[in-house]
Amino acid sequence: MRGRRKLGRGVAMVGAGMSKFGMFIDKDSKYLFAEAFNEMLSTVDKGMDPKDIDALYLGNFTNDFFVHQGHWGPIISDLIGLTPKPATRTEGACAASALAFREGVFAIASGFYDVVLVGGVEEMSKRNTEEVTQGLAMAAIPYEVRVGFTFPGVFGAMATAYFAKYGANRQHLMNVTIKSHNNGRLNPKAQFNVSIRDIMNQRIEKAKNKGDSIPAWRDEKEFLCDPRANPMVAWPMHLYDCCPISDGASCVLLVAEEIVKDFTDNPLYVVGIGQGSGKGLHAKEDLTYFEATRYAAQEAYGLAELKPEDIQIAEVHDCFSIAEIIHLEDLGFFRPGEGYKAIEDGLTRLDGPKPINTSGGLKCKGHPVGATGTGQLVEIWKQLRGEAGERQVPIKDLRIGAAHNLGGTGGTCTLTILERR
Amino acid sequence: MEGRPFNDISYERFLSEEKLMGSRCQNCGALFVPPRTICIKCYGIEMEWIEMKGKGKLAAFTCIAIGPPFMTKEGYDRKHPYVSGVVELEEGVRVVARIEGVDESKPETIKIGTPLQVEFLHRGEGENLITFLAFRPS
Numbered sequence: 001m002r003g004r005r006k007l008g009r010g011v012a013m014v015g016a017g018m019s020k021f022g023m024f025i026d027k028d029s030k031y032l033f034a035e036a037f038n039e040m041l042s043t044v045d046k047g048m049d050p051k052d053i054d055a056l057y058l059g060n061f062t063n064d065f066f067v068h069q070g071h072w073g074p075i076i077s078d079l080i081g082l083t084p085k086p087a088t089r090t091e092g093a094c095a096a097s098a099l100a101f102r103e104g105v106f107a108i109a110s111g112f113y114d115v116v117l118v119g120g121v122e123e124m125s126k127r128n129t130e131e132v133t134q135g136l137a138m139a140a141i142p143y144e145v146r147v148g149f150t151f152p153g154v155f156g157a158m159a160t161a162y163f164a165k166y167g168a169n170r171q172h173l174m175n176v177t178i179k180s181h182n183n184g185r186l187n188p189k190a191q192f193n194v195s196i197r198d199i200m201n202q203r204i205e206k207a208k209n210k211g212d213s214i215p216a217w218r219d220e221k222e223f224l225c226d227p228r229a230n231p232m233v234a235w236p237m238h239l240y241d242c243c244p245i246s247d248g249a250s251c252v253l254l255v256a257e258e259i260v261k262d263f264t265d266n267p268l269y270v271v272g273i274g275q276g277s278g279k280g281l282h283a284k285e286d287l288t289y290f291e292a293t294r295y296a297a298q299e300a301y302g303l304a305e306l307k308p309e310d311i312q313i314a315e316v317h318d319c320f321s322i323a324e325i326i327h328l329e330d331l332g333f334f335r336p337g338e339g340y341k342a343i344e345d346g347l348t349r350l351d352g353p354k355p356i357n358t359s360g361g362l363k364c365k366g367h368p369v370g371a372t373g374t375g376q377l378v379e380i381w382k383q384l385r386g387e388a389g390e391r392q393v394p395i396k397d398l399r400i401g402a403a404h405n406l407g408g409t410g411g412t413c414t415l416t417i418l419e420r421r
Numbered sequence: 422m423e424g425r426p427f428n429d430i431s432y433e434r435f436l437s438e439e440k441l442m443g444s445r446c447q448n449c450g451a452l453f454v455p456p457r458t459i460c461i462k463c464y465g466i467e468m469e470w471i472e473m474k475g476k477g478k479l480a481a482f483t484c485i486a487i488g489p490p491f492m493t494k495e496g497y498d499r500k501h502p503y504v505s506g507v508v509e510l511e512e513g514v515r516v517v518a519r520i521e522g523v524d525e526s527k528p529e530t531i532k533i534g535t536p537l538q539v540e541f542l543h544r545g546e547g548e549n550l551i552t553f554l555a556f557r558p559s
Contacts, residue, residue: 129487130489133489134489143455143517144517146517147519147554148489148503148505149483149505150487152483152485154483156484157481157482157506158481160481160533164533164534231486234483234487235483235485235528281481282455282507282516282517287480
């Protein structure tokens with residue numbers, strides 16, 4: 001990096017909304033975006049006229065393949081009455097809407113626009129698992145696809161390298177899943193708002209009612225160790241290590257610092273943004289971290305003049321359980337090889353000193369890929385403004401939160417830092 | 422051999438001839454497998470082909486139960502998973518490959534660091550012939 005990064009002028013988030021994430025057989029993705037947009041409008045404290053929006057940046061990844069439509073910018077712009085304002089689609093695989101957010105920040109910081117809508121949308125559930133796997137492979141490294149790697153396979157391979165280097169094992173992955181579900185249980189927008197214990201008890205109840213033999217699981221880990229309950233997908237990734245296939249939409253409203261008081265007295269300022277790119281498995285320097293995340297973090301912390309320990313809560317891209325462990329280390333929250341221990345010690349729980357994925361994360365909340373990046377920011381918005389309801393973290397003077405988004409198998413990574421002031 | 426362009430098509434063609442080939446930067450000596458046309462260390466563009474010995478060790482692996490259509494066509498499924506991995510070659514670079522000859526029913530017994538030997542898997546016939554890079558314990 002030559003010199004320090006800076007923004008031309010301040011940018012603040014003054015509204016945030018999302019649809020419920022899940023599998024919606026009877027809804028097209030554009031109507032999910034309408035839901036997210038309407039919720040966003042309702043969160044702007046002093047109200048706003050949508051006609052004041054200067055431009056739309058929209059993240060989407062797979063709709064070309066799954067819906068056979070790629071030109072989503074103007075479709076969404078028309079849906080919410082923004083035409084003829086410019087609409088631009090961004091593509092960064094599962095980080096598509098984090099890139100939309102960044103473009104929106106740059107557009108305002110440059111002085112060109114004052115009010116920008118950024119968001120993402122994705123429709124995945126109307127395809128079968130094989131088609132979805134094939135569609136997502138559009139973001140994979142071709143050498144890896146050639147020798148049979150799948151998305152869970154790449155993360156599984158990184159997990160085996162991590163296990164060998166640091167002495168972790170499958171039990172540590174299960175801690176991530178159990179925590180995600182405990183948080184997601186409290187999120188009404190989550191695809192799975194149940195804990196692992198709830199799922200386990202439901203299974204036992206079902207077996208009783210059907211007169212089947214009753215499974216002898218004593219706790220969540222015994223349930224997750226049972227291959228009938230939690231089959232292998234790509235060793236050591238099992239079903240409950242993997243995020244689901246989801247539909248959903250999310251969006252946030254960005255405005256220039258000078259006009260923020262017209263919208264709210266309680267804005268979140270964009271203090272740090274960072275983005276990096278990474279290589280395939282064969283070319284990585286090390287198989288136990290994501291260089292793109294480390295670069296994005298360096299850029300974002302530098303801009304914000306903050307350190308990892310200043311981040312009070314974070315949403316991180318837990319597409320697979322091992323990913324959450326690695327991100328905690330790459331973002332500097334814990335030292336390399338210490339992430340799995342921090343989770344085991346409960347440090348990242350809702351009531352811990354560093355709550356991670358209070359929304360339930362991708363695992364529980366769902367992962368409509370293009371909607372995930374701004375969806376994570378919706379959670380940070382709620383938490384920093386004290387509006388997260390049952391899952392509000394009990395940290396006093398909660399001001400600084402971050403969201404980490406990852407595209408592909410680490411090809412694109414971003415970090416966004418928001419501050420309430 | 423010298424005349425072939427440093428790209429993935431040449432790499433694949435070499436595999437079908439049972440050769441694992443990389444490109445070496447004539448300026449700084451950096452080695453790349455699969456080959457690169459631009460040296461990412463010194464930005465040199467003069468490359469030469471170099472054949473790997475085909476020996477290495479397992480750096481990472483996964484055992485895949487739900488694979489893409491071309492693997493299920495080979496008969497792999499939830500009951501018959503296959504192994505893909507990252508192999509660190511003696512020459513110091515890594516490649517991704519299929520891993521044969523390990524017990525895919527007991528992935529917890531597969532050890533990182535296992536010494537491996539290259540193997541070329543030929544599938545299909547005529548114009549549809551594809552060669553997959555693979556390794557098995559040596």
